[in-house]
Amino acid sequence: MEKQICFSYTLSDDQFVSQLKLSCRRDLSTMKALILVGGFGTRLRPLTLSFPKPLVDFANKPMILHQIEALKAIGVTEVVLAINYQPEVMLNFLKDFETKLGIMITCSQETEPLGTAGPLALARDKLADKSGEPFFVLNSDVISEYPLKEMIAFHKSHGGEASIMVTKVDEPSKYGVVVMEESTGKVDSFVEKPKIFVGNKINAGIYLLNPSVLDRIELKPTSIEKEIFPKIASAGQLFAMVLPGFWMDIGQPKDYISGLRLYLDSLRKKTPSKLAGGAHIMGNVLVDESAKIGDGCLIGPDVAIGPGCVIESGVRLSRCTIMRGVRIKKHACISSSIIGWHSTVGQWARVENMTILGEDVHVCDEIYSNGGVVLPHKEIKSSILKPEIVM
Numbered sequence: 001m002e003k004q005i006c007f008s009y010t011l012s013d014d015q016f017v018s019q020l021k022l023s024c025r026r027d028l029s030t031m032k033a034l035i036l037v038g039g040f041g042t043r044l045r046p047l048t049l050s051f052p053k054p055l056v057d058f059a060n061k062p063m064i065l066h067q068i069e070a071l072k073a074i075g076v077t078e079v080v081l082a083i084n085y086q087p088e089v090m091l092n093f094l095k096d097f098e099t100k101l102g103i104m105i106t107c108s109q110e111t112e113p114l115g116t117a118g119p120l121a122l123a124r125d126k127l128a129d130k131s132g133e134p135f136f137v138l139n140s141d142v143i144s145e146y147p148l149k150e151m152i153a154f155h156k157s158h159g160g161e162a163s164i165m166v167t168k169v170d171e172p173s174k175y176g177v178v179v180m181e182e183s184t185g186k187v188d189s190f191v192e193k194p195k196i197f198v199g200n201k202i203n204a205g206i207y208l209l210n211p212s213v214l215d216r217i218e219l220k221p222t223s224i225e226k227e228i229f230p231k232i233a234s235a236g237q238l239f240a241m242v243l244p245g246f247w248m249d250i251g252q253p254k255d256y257i258s259g260l261r262l263y264l265d266s267l268r269k270k271t272p273s274k275l276a277g278g279a280h281i282m283g284n285v286l287v288d289e290s291a292k293i294g295d296g297c298l299i300g301p302d303v304a305i306g307p308g309c310v311i312e313s314g315v316r317l318s319r320c321t322i323m324r325g326v327r328i329k330k331h332a333c334i335s336s337s338i339i340g341w342h343s344t345v346g347q348w349a350r351v352e353n354m355t356i357l358g359e360d361v362h363v364c365d366e367i368y369s370n371g372g373v374v375l376p377h378k379e380i381k382s383s384i385l386k387p388e389i390v391m
Contacts, residue, residue, distance in 0.1 A: 033136035037083040043252040046358030046375045054140045070146035082119035084110035117224035121217040128211040139205035141251035154241045161237035165206035167247040175202040187238040261302040
């Protein structure tokens, strides 16, 4: 019996072909993923006052798009976003990418916060199907090289119920440590902020789970790290793969800036052609092709300049992100900061020490900002001499 494909709205020929191809790809493969989008993104305010955290730009694209592209590249056909507010904003933004990437994007909305495991139970019908294929789960603010293909091979090789990605850290006493067998990856236990050394590997927020894991999760606020994974480990069914390459949780400004350095360094090693070059560039710098840069600038290291930006002459930029539509006027100096969408930094202004400008903030000429956190739609006429929130 032939399968009928019906559309409830009028499509152009090109749109029809795109939808038809997308439908065919869905039938051929059933690999799925769930991205834990989370809540209000309070740690990344004031940027998240304008956009949900997953849509905040990182390296010139929304941070969640890094994950969706990586999932698409290894054959995932459907991504479910577990979200508890503003799902319409997320879907409206991502619908264009759904067609371009050929991947289905849907939302599973919580009416109350369900932790990191509850959203899986809520999305059970979307994740589990007759194929029995494992599905990915990712935290939305984790940035890495996403070695998902290698993770699939690892998962198949051990035959357990669940795989988690772990990453090595220098100070494990700050984290929950995963205690595991080095030779097999089999997880023995989890130790929260150990006072004595038990290992240096922590949960990296990337999982590959068999559908049977869903049977372990009730539809209520539940922690997958503290309640579900220890049970799977005690059954001898949880395995950990050490993440190759870099990893960073970019959910707060300091780590966002550190993550940008790691990301650009990875680009340098893998696809250096994506980075900017020239006499005015120092180190790793990412510049959108639509941005304009004046004479006598010195840019880098570890800088991302977004679409439509105007960098006037004599500007100095280092360790910072300049988001879409920003204008940096002559001889301004910006370091270790994030400049939000459509903001302006005046002539001879100096912005440093983890200053975060929200959307549409205008810093006047010759102003100094030392760690100011400025809410959207503000004009800064006097210097910010010590870290503070400007409302």
